[in-house]
Amino acid sequence: MADKNMVPPANLNGISRPGRGMAAVKPKNFKGTLLRLWNLTKGHRRGLGWILLLSALASGASILSPYITGNVINAIKDGDPITVVLIMLIALYAGEWLVKFLQQFFMASIGQRVIHHIRLTLFEKIKTLPLSFFDRHQHGELMSRLTNDVDNISTTISNSLTLLLTYGFTIIGILTMMLCLSPLLTLVALAGVVLIFFLTKVVTKHTRQLFSAQQKNLGILNGQIEEGISGLSVVKAFCREEEMEREFEEKNEKLCRVSIRALIWSGYLMPLMNVINNLCYVAVAVFSGALYVAGKISGLGLITSFLLYVRQFTRPFVEIANIYNNFQTAVAGAERIFEILDKTPEPEDKKDALPLTHPRGDVVMDHVWFGYTPEKPVLKDISLSIPAGTQVAVVGPTGSGKTTVINLLTRFYDVTGGSITLDGHDLRDYRMQDLRRVFGVVLQDTSLFASSVRDNIAYGQSGAAMEQIKEAARTAGADAFIERLPRSYDTVLEQGGAELSQGERQLLTIARAVLTNAPIMILDEATSSVDTVTEQKIRRAMLKICQGRTSFIIAHRLSTIRDSDLIVLIEDGTIAEMGTHEELIQLGGRYAMMYKTQTGSADI
Numbered sequence: 049m050a051d052k053n054m055v056p057p058a059n060l061n062g063i064s065r066p067g068r069g070m071a072a073v074k075p076k077n078f079k080g081t082l083l084r085l086w087n088l089t090k091g092h093r094r095g096l097g098w099i100l101l102l103s104a105l106a107s108g109a110s111i112l113s114p115y116i117t118g119n120v121i122n123a124i125k126d127g128d129p130i131t132v133v134l135i136m137l138i139a140l141y142a143g144e145w146l147v148k149f150l151q152q153f154f155m156a157s158i159g160q161r162v163i164h165h166i167r168l169t170l171f172e173k174i175k176t177l178p179l180s181f182f183d184r185h186q187h188g189e190l191m192s193r194l195t196n197d198v199d200n201i202s203t204t205i206s207n208s209l210t211l212l213l214t215y216g217f218t219i220i221g222i223l224t225m226m227l228c229l230s231p232l233l234t235l236v237a238l239a240g241v242v243l244i245f246f247l248t249k250v251v252t253k254h255t256r257q258l259f260s261a262q263q264k265n266l267g268i269l270n271g272q273i274e275e276g277i278s279g280l281s282v283v284k285a286f287c288r289e290e291e292m293e294r295e296f297e298e299k300n301e302k303l304c305r306v307s308i309r310a311l312i313w314s315g316y317l318m319p320l321m322n323v324i325n326n327l328c329y330v331a332v333a334v335f336s337g338a339l340y341v342a343g344k345i346s347g348l349g350l351i352t353s354f355l356l357y358v359r360q361f362t363r364p365f366v367e368i369a370n371i372y373n374n375f376q377t378a379v380a381g382a383e384r385i386f387e388i389l390d391k392t393p394e395p396e397d398k399k400d401a402l403p404l405t406h407p408r409g410d411v412v413m414d415h416v417w418f419g420y421t422p423e424k425p426v427l428k429d430i431s432l433s434i435p436a437g438t439q440v441a442v443v444g445p446t447g448s449g450k451t452t453v454i455n456l457l458t459r460f461y462d463v464t465g466g467s468i469t470l471d472g473h474d475l476r477d478y479r480m481q482d483l484r485r486v487f488g489v490v491l492q493d494t495s496l497f498a499s500s501v502r503d504n505i506a507y508g509q510s511g512a513a514m515e516q517i518k519e520a521a522r523t524a525g526a527d528a529f530i531e532r533l534p535r536s537y538d539t540v541l542e543q544g545g546a547e548l549s550q551g552e553r554q555l556l557t558i559a560r561a562v563l564t565n566a567p568i569m570i571l572d573e574a575t576s577s578v579d580t581v582t583e584q585k586i587r588r589a590m591l592k593i594c595q596g597r598t599s600f601i602i603a604h605r606l607s608t609i610r611d612s613d614l615i616v617l618i619e620d621g622t623i624a625e626m627g628t629h630e631e632l633i634q635l636g637g638r639y640a641m642m643y644k645t646q647t648g649s650a651d652i
């Protein structure tokens with residue numbers, strides 16, 4: 049069965065364990081979401097028609113075989129030949145196998161095509177979402193939507209749907225056959241089914257809660273395991289091993305207790321159901337015997353057929369209850385996926401958006417206001433005029449809004465008040481892709497990809513020749529360490545750069561920016577975590593790539609930016625001081641104080 053919690057059906061008179069895997073998450077709008085899922089199968093309706101037909105045929109064997117078996121008994125009793133009936137029976141089972149195979153064949157291909165489509169649409173959508181969306185959602189949660197939720201839908205479509213259809217047809221078919229054979233005996237059999245149905249309902253309500261609690265506790269425990277492993281060095285450094293173990297044990301114990309209760313409850317119902325099923329079987333046997341003796345029913349064959357039907361009748365009900373829960377979980381997952389698909393993407397380019405290829409680089413910020421959330425403005429009325437070719441350093445205490453300025457320039461976010469212009473036009477008037485290409489960026493986040501060093505440097509310039517890549521690495525001062533790597537530029541960064549030092553990663557991202565040869569450079573915290581020798585290297589590289597270009601440098605080490613044409617000190621979202629290094633030192637304000645603290649007064 050699809051759900052990971054499910055255990056294989058225990059074969060107790062064909063009844064699978066009830067209540068197991070009942071930790072279904074209820075969707076908010078079951079019908080609406082199901083309808084949207086249905087709409088996704090648009091190109092596969094004919095295949096689904098086949099599946100429906102095959103499901104009806106597949107249930108045919110369960111429906112017909114007891115009847116044929118009854119006829120075999122009748123034939124033996126009457127002394128008639130049974131070869132033809134036996135051949136029919138064998139043909140029926142062979143046919144069932146073929147039909148089920150074809151059913152699986154259609155379902156697998158349709159199911160996987162639909163899932164392929166969902167995955168692709170979802171991934172395409174994520175790429176268009178504004179960064180503000182990711183601020184509001186944990187990465188882990190998004191990952192879970194892309195993997196677990198899609199997985200759930202996949203297994204449900206592939207497995208549960210065919211079973212649901214087949215069981216549905218089986219119930220209708222068996223009920224019809226039983227009614228045709230003997231309405232009275234059918235009533236007796238139905239009484240047992242109704243009893244089992246209600247009993248299952250009562251107990252599963254309880255087990256569902258217990259399994260939900262088990263899932264929740266499992267999640268908590270997994271979280272602790274993940275935290276423990278990823279933060280192990282911190283745990284060791286602060287000697288917190290014992291506390292960690294104690295916490296783990298508490299959560300482990302809780303999970304253990306709730307799991308035991310869940311299993312006991314789900315196990316408790318099974319034997320009871322078995323008893324009811326057997327009692328029902330006995331009741332039908334006694335009744336049919338009495339009816340036979342009274343001459344109310346025709347023959348032994350009918351009794352045999354009927355008893356076989358009773359044996360098969362209860363199973364589809366219990367299975368459908370389980371499948372329904374899987375469906376609910378899958379539909380709830382689909383709901384979460386549709387939630388992402390319904391999000392507003394980044395604003396599209398205006399119809400008459402301007403192309404931008406070789407800007408001069410005049411940047412003007414005019415009374416700019418911005419906040420990540422409406423209630424907390426981060427930049428407050430910032431006005432700045434930067435002529436083309438100026439090297440601007442943005443400095444200020446942690447959290448003052450420096451990176452936010454960069455986020456607005458690259459249009460990762462849009463201003464909430466005022467405007468930013470480039471060469472006289474509002475940033476929002478340009479084509480987004482053109483605008484982003486204008487910037488060569490080295491961000492705080494030194495993200496590298498699990499590909500070769502060469503591909504990482506050429507990330508923004510995929511057609512670059514090897515010589516250009518090496519030249520960029522030389523300019524960034526990254527060539528020396530790259531040459532020392534086992535396969536030099538072809539070394540694959542299997543762990544996405546985690547195998548390099550922070551400084552090396554920064555040098556690579558600088559080389560990447562160099563290669564773009566973009567007209568405007570943005571360097572955020574490029575020297576924050578490297579030794580002084582590397583810092584000097586980076587500083588030289590930065591000066592080189594900033595030459596003749598409008599450039600924005602954010603650095604905590606003020607020595608790096610003292611030669612900048614303009615230093616802007618941001619404090620609490622406003623410009624506190626602005627000028628050249630000398631001017632600001634002369635001013636003797638906050639900048640002068642920060643510089644003094646960092647370098648010792650001698651250097652001033």
Ligand SMILES: Nc1ncnc2c1ncn2[C@@H]1O[C@H](COP(=O)(O)OP(=O)(O)OP(=O)(O)O)[C@@H](O)[C@H]1O
Nearest residue numbers: 183420421426444445446447448449450451452453
């Ligand atoms: N994605 C975000 N969502 C909500 N608030 C944010 C987000 N990014 C930053 N902030 C908040 O905006 C303020 C300015 O952040 P910003 O990153 O611009 O500071 P900074 O000056 O670059 O700091 P640092 O020097 O530490 O990098 C901070 O209070 C921060 O908490």
